[in-house]
Amino acid sequence: MSGALGAGRxxxxxxxGLGARxxxxxxxxxxxxxxxYDLGQTIGGDAQQVAPELVLTAWGVLLVADLAVIVVVxxxxxxxxxxxxxxxVAALVIVILLDLTVTWMRPEAGSPVTVGRSAVLSxxxxxxxxxxxxxxxxxxxxxxxxxxxxxxxxxxxxxxLQHSIFTICHVSLTIVVATIAIAGFRAMVRxxxxxxxxxxxxxAPQLTxxxxxxxxxxxxxxxxxxxxxxxxxxxVQLPLNEEIxxxxxxxxxxxxxxxxxxxxRTWLDLxxxxxxxxxxAVRVSDDSASAGLLGPDQRSALLSVLWLLxxxxxxxxxxxxxxxVTVSQPVLGPSTRPDMIALPVSVQFxxxxxxxxxxxxxxxxxxxxxxxxxxxxxxLRVDILALVPNAGHRSLEPR
Amino acid sequence: MDSPTNKRDRLLRRTAxxxxxxxxxxxxxxxxxxxxxxxxxxxxxxxxxxAAGLLIARLESGRPLVIxxxxxxxxxxxxxxxxxxxxxxxxxxxxxxxxxxxxSASGLAMTLLVSPAGYVTYWLLAGITATVAGVVLHxxxxxxxxxxxxxxxxxxxxxxGYLLVxxxxxxLRQVSDIGAAQRAERHxxxxxxxRRHSARLLHDTVLATLTLLAHSGIGVSGEALRSQARNDxxxxxxLRLGEPLLALPDAGYTxxxxxxxxxxxxxxxxxxxxxxxxxxxxxxxxxxxxxPQPALDAFLYAISxxxxxxxxxxxxxxxxxTITDDTTTVRAMITDAGRGFDPDLVDAERLxxxxxxxxxxxxxxxxxxxxxxxxxxxxxxxxxxx
Numbered sequence: 001m002s003g004a005l006g007a008g009r010x011x012x013x014x015x016x017g018l019g020a021r022x023x024x025x026x027x028x029x030x031x032x033x034x035x036x037y038d039l040g041q042t043i044g045g046d047a048q049q050v051a052p053e054l055v056l057t058a059w060g061v062l063l064v065a066d067l068a069v070i071v072v073v074x075x076x077x078x079x080x081x082x083x084x085x086x087x088x089v090a091a092l093v094i095v096i097l098l099d100l101t102v103t104w105m106r107p108e109a110g111s112p113v114t115v116g117r118s119a120v121l122s123x124x125x126x127x128x129x130x131x132x133x134x135x136x137x138x139x140x141x142x143x144x145x146x147x148x149x150x151x152x153x154x155x156x157x158x159x160x161l162q163h164s165i166f167t168i169c170h171v172s173l174t175i176v177v178a179t180i181a182i183a184g185f186r187a188m189v190r191x192x193x194x195x196x197x198x199x200x201x202x203x204a205p206q207l208t209x210x211x212x213x214x215x216x217x218x219x220x221x222x223x224x225x226x227x228x229x230x231x232x233x234x235x236v237q238l239p240l241n242e243e244i245x246x247x248x249x250x251x252x253x254x255x256x257x258x259x260x261x262x263x264x265r266t267w268l269d270l271x272x273x274x275x276x277x278x279x280x281a282v283r284v285s286d287d288s289a290s291a292g293l294l295g296p297d298q299r300s301a302l303l304s305v306l307w308l309l310x311x312x313x314x315x316x317x318x319x320x321x322x323x324x325v326t327v328s329q330p331v332l333g334p335s336t337r338p339d340m341i342a343l344p345v346s347v348q349f350x351x352x353x354x355x356x357x358x359x360x361x362x363x364x365x366x367x368x369x370x371x372x373x374x375x376x377x378x379x380l381r382v383d384i385l386a387l388v389p390n391a392g393h394r395s396l397e398p399r
Numbered sequence: 400m401d402s403p404t405n406k407r408d409r410l411l412r413r414t415a416x417x418x419x420x421x422x423x424x425x426x427x428x429x430x431x432x433x434x435x436x437x438x439x440x441x442x443x444x445x446x447x448x449x450a451a452g453l454l455i456a457r458l459e460s461g462r463p464l465v466i467x468x469x470x471x472x473x474x475x476x477x478x479x480x481x482x483x484x485x486x487x488x489x490x491x492x493x494x495x496x497x498x499x500x501x502x503s504a505s506g507l508a509m510t511l512l513v514s515p516a517g518y519v520t521y522w523l524l525a526g527i528t529a530t531v532a533g534v535v536l537h538x539x540x541x542x543x544x545x546x547x548x549x550x551x552x553x554x555x556x557x558x559x560g561y562l563l564v565x566x567x568x569x570x571l572r573q574v575s576d577i578g579a580a581q582r583a584e585r586h587x588x589x590x591x592x593x594r595r596h597s598a599r600l601l602h603d604t605v606l607a608t609l610t611l612l613a614h615s616g617i618g619v620s621g622e623a624l625r626s627q628a629r630n631d632x633x634x635x636x637x638l639r640l641g642e643p644l645l646a647l648p649d650a651g652y653t654x655x656x657x658x659x660x661x662x663x664x665x666x667x668x669x670x671x672x673x674x675x676x677x678x679x680x681x682x683x684x685x686x687x688x689x690x691p692q693p694a695l696d697a698f699l700y701a702i703s704x705x706x707x708x709x710x711x712x713x714x715x716x717x718x719x720x721t722i723t724d725d726t727t728t729v730r731a732m733i734t735d736a737g738r739g740f741d742p743d744l745v746d747a748e749r750l751x752x753x754x755x756x757x758x759x760x761x762x763x764x765x766x767x768x769x770x771x772x773x774x775x776x777x778x779x780x781x782x783x784x785x
Contacts, residue, residue: 017568018570018573018574019567019570019573022562022565022566022568023563023566025562026558026559028562029555029558030555030559032559033551033554037541037543037551038544040543041541041542044542073743079573093667124601129608152423158433158434159435159490161432161491162429162432162490162491162494163490163494164427165428165429165432166429166498166564167492168424168428169425169428171426173421173422173425174421175422176417177418177421178416180413180417181414181417181418181559181563184410184413184414185410185563185566188406188409188410189570189574192406192570192571192574193574193577196574196575196577196578196581197577197578197581199578199581200578200581201584201585202590203585203586204585205589208592214588214589214591214592217587217592218639220730221635221638221639222635222639224605224609224631224634224635225631225632225639227609227612228605228609228612228628228629228631228632228635229628229629229636230630230634231612231624231625232625232626232628232632234625235689235726238621238624238625239621240612242527244612245612245613245614245615248610248612249609249610249612249613251609252606252610252612252613255605255606255609256606260575294554325467326563326569332594353585381460396445397468
């Protein structure tokens, strides 16, 4: 069934870069500020330039590399190919080596790197277009290169010790902060998309089939059609040979299975199946497929509860027990409402969720139906009695 | 669902936390280096560093305004202690303080960047911090004066905060567009699945036929099985093409393939057409041509053209068309007992064969061959791959 998890999740991944363009502009401005600052230090710095041609070359290479990345990212619509990223990092290495060479050539030990600092931070231009791990590794690698070069120059002894430490902290932590920020942003976007996609399942009828199931049925139909057509047109000999007979048998059993199984699914199964986050955090037990009886508002409230609970968890997924949602067969409703039946829904919280729940969670439980908390052996369960229309009931009273 | 404001605030706080935390860490590491490291001033500020660090760590879960104020005060205390306690502040102290004022304090204040009032407060704080930097730091660790450096840092943090905050509504709007598309797709697939499902329940013969086939069709007459398979393939084809199922002949529908019935009519029409032109066409062999539609059209057209040639040039009143097929090829033989010609002498071009017959057959991967001799009639053999 792993393939069935495809549609929604793939969609979620495809759009993970959403909204990153603005952040890219921010990175561009940051890199610009850093470069202006370092350029100022190169020009206005007190130290006499020992090898102006090397410094000039370093700045030239950096500017060309940055411009190339900017152009490629814009032209390719927020995409930076692998080879381009590799070239970019290589160019930055060259810039840093040139800068280090200049500091080595200076008579005094521990001269500050200037263009090298800009070079490391230039990686931020690639931040939104590459996986954050790549940028982090490349950034820390470049920072380590700077540190090693500075160490060779004797920069990590007084009086230049503090400045050297500061420079390394500055470049490496800026990269770390930027990657953490973009990772948080991407996680938020992905979560939003997943929630939105899972909400699409709310509109499903009482029993439903997923998009993937529908495609699978279409494929089975096509296979059956071509086989039957081949038989009808005499393209295959009767009696059938073993291989074709086996194919007919497997199509038949798959179709039968599909017809029996496919419509026992409810919106709740679909919503959870199509989100990776929810899929990892929630299990559903609904043998009678009763969740389909819930009305639109009740469905929406239940899904919101599940999302809020998933949100509160720490990302360590293996350690947690999933939230278990059990929907049982409907029972008789209150005598005052003969037109309604009651659907028992229970939400068993994971063991790590005893602490505190957002008030919004309780408010949503209330929207599903009357609820009560049950605490057993240190775990929390919420039993809800959701009233749903009794389809069999025919009210004689005019409404 | 969570409100967009909550999402924005959470993202902003998380970014503020790592920014302020990283700057605090940098400042602490620099302050720990000699000569400040180990001095009285260092031991005095150590608890403040710890307090500021703990406060910043709680920035996401705690009350942001309380944390902003208390952590800023702790950082201010660090700044004053590091600069004032030693008689002459050394380079580490200067650098550590600069880092705090430039990046850590501004990172904390990033959480304010959500309203116009927040921006005003932010820049007020920036002004105060820059003033503090200008007063306490007598020498700058860099070529920029401390106050200017501070303002530059705050400006950079402002840019990040602004872009993060302003990107959220856009992202949420795009996400909701994706959601709408997904709902539409789900709706469509739901309808499609329902259509297929109800069709299957109405005509539940496909399964039965497949089951028969799974037993190799043993025990059932071949013709009956073929006929049943034909019906089912017809049903599935109509389902696939989205034709309304009502058009299906209901229970006991006639087992005819679409192509076949069309072809039957077409052959009859060809015959009638030439009959009106006083050429009697006689069909032999298969009554159906198992070719896909475009190839079938070309094939029939080529046959008609050959018959037209017979009518014009052969000088006889009848022609025979024999259609045969095997597993790979469909053949049509158009024969007349007319006057014939020498293919080596008479240009195929002149007979109109080149364009109308040979080219057409080649287009569908087939071929056309002409056999004739003066006085011995003509036979054209058309072959098309299946």
